[in-house]
Amino acid sequence: MKIFAVGDLHLSKSGEKPMDIFGAAWHNHAERICENWKERVTDDDIVLVPGDLSWAMRLEEAYFDLHDIMCLPGKKVFVRGNHDYWWSSISKVRNAFSEFPNTYFLQNDSVLIDGIAFAGTRGWLCPQSSEYKKQKDEPIYSREILRLEMSLNTLPLGCPRILLMHFPPMADKNCPTGFTDLIEKHGVNNVVYGHLHGASAALGFNGDLRNVRYTLCSADHIGFSPVEVNLSDTRGVDDAYSEE
Numbered sequence: 001m002k003i004f005a006v007g008d009l010h011l012s013k014s015g016e017k018p019m020d021i022f023g024a025a026w027h028n029h030a031e032r033i034c035e036n037w038k039e040r041v042t043d044d045d046i047v048l049v050p051g052d053l054s055w056a057m058r059l060e061e062a063y064f065d066l067h068d069i070m071c072l073p074g075k076k077v078f079v080r081g082n083h084d085y086w087w088s089s090i091s092k093v094r095n096a097f098s099e100f101p102n103t104y105f106l107q108n109d110s111v112l113i114d115g116i117a118f119a120g121t122r123g124w125l126c127p128q129s130s131e132y133k134k135q136k137d138e139p140i141y142s143r144e145i146l147r148l149e150m151s152l153n154t155l156p157l158g159c160p161r162i163l164l165m166h167f168p169p170m171a172d173k174n175c176p177t178g179f180t181d182l183i184e185k186h187g188v189n190n191v192v193y194g195h196l197h198g199a200s201a202a203l204g205f206n207g208d209l210r211n212v213r214y215t216l217c218s219a220d221h222i223g224f225s226p227v228e229v230n231l232s233d234t235r236g237v238d239d240a241y242s243e244e
Contacts, residue, residue, distance in 0.1 A: 001114055004041055004074070004226035005048040005217035007166070007194025008081070009033060011065040012055040029224050030068075036225035037072045045074040046113055047226055050194045050217065051081025051122060051166030062086040063096050075102035075113055079120035081166040081195070106164065108150040116160045116231075119151040123167030123193070126177045145178040152186040160231055161186070165193040168216070172203035176210075184210055189232040194218040208232065 011030055041047055049069075056062035062084075070076070080087045087093055090107040097103055104111045106120035124144045125132045132141075148165075155161050169179035169191055183191060192215045196204045204216035213232035216222075 002041075002045045003048065003116070003162070003229040003231065004045060005050070005164075005192040005215060005229050006033065006037070006219055006222065006224075006226040007048075007050040007192070008052040008197065008218045008220070009049065009069065010052055010055060010083070010219070011069070013065050025220055029219065032224045033219060034068055034072060036223075037069075037074075040226055040228075041072065041074040043073045046116070047072075047074045047076050048118070048162070048164050048192050048217075048229065049076060049078045050120070050164040050192055051079050052083045052194065053078060053081065054086060055083065056086040059086050059088075059092060059096055066097070070097060070100040070103060075104070077104045077106065077111065077113070077118050077120070077164060079106050079164045079166060080122050082122065106151065108147055108154075110151055110154045110156075112156060112159065116162060117155045118162050118164065119148075119155055119188075120164035121147045121151050123148070123165040123169060123179060125167065126169075126171040126179065128171030128173055128175050128177065130172070132171075141178070145182070148179060148182050152182055152188070155186065160190075161188045162190045162192070162229070162231075163188045165191060167195050168193050168204055169214075170205060174205050174209060180210070180212075183212055188212055190215065190229060192217050192229060196221065 054062040054065040093105050110119040124141045125137050170177050190213045196218055201221040205214050206216055217227055
């Protein structure tokens, strides 16, 4: 069993949101993602998809966009991105895709798959970001901190922990944030995230930081091919609780 990640699928079968307007690299990107997925992933593997799944505005449109992804190999774990406007009620989302086994949508909770625990939330701009506007962004940032804590509080002990976030959990200077404080407190081993595209991907962090391994997996950043996530062994899962 292997773990892969690919975010920011930005699917739009209707063609109303063609992604190649953002550059030639996005030409036929949905087909390329599916081809690369089938080449790399088996039914025994797990694929993490941290948000911006579809440009759809309604759930039935998102179902049309995501149908081919649901039929690809592997167990799939999703969180919402900032452009997933179709994702409102989590119960409606789960019901819409209930025909697909081994498909999980996370919202304020977690799931245990093959002995590995997965939590997830959308996240938001961090206060250290140059784009952060206090009056506009602080309420959303604070709310997402609470949602992350809710999700992490549901993680079982005694197994590896992986977190999916759409937004980067830290700003470009890799300073601690409310997100990273919770990530470290709860003994998360790995974090996969997306949202950053093109030149902005240079602001993302890949690697080990304060005992957590971070992977930026925006589709264009990883060549539209699911990237393997190597489980961090830099800490024991219960280390964060050893002083309590």
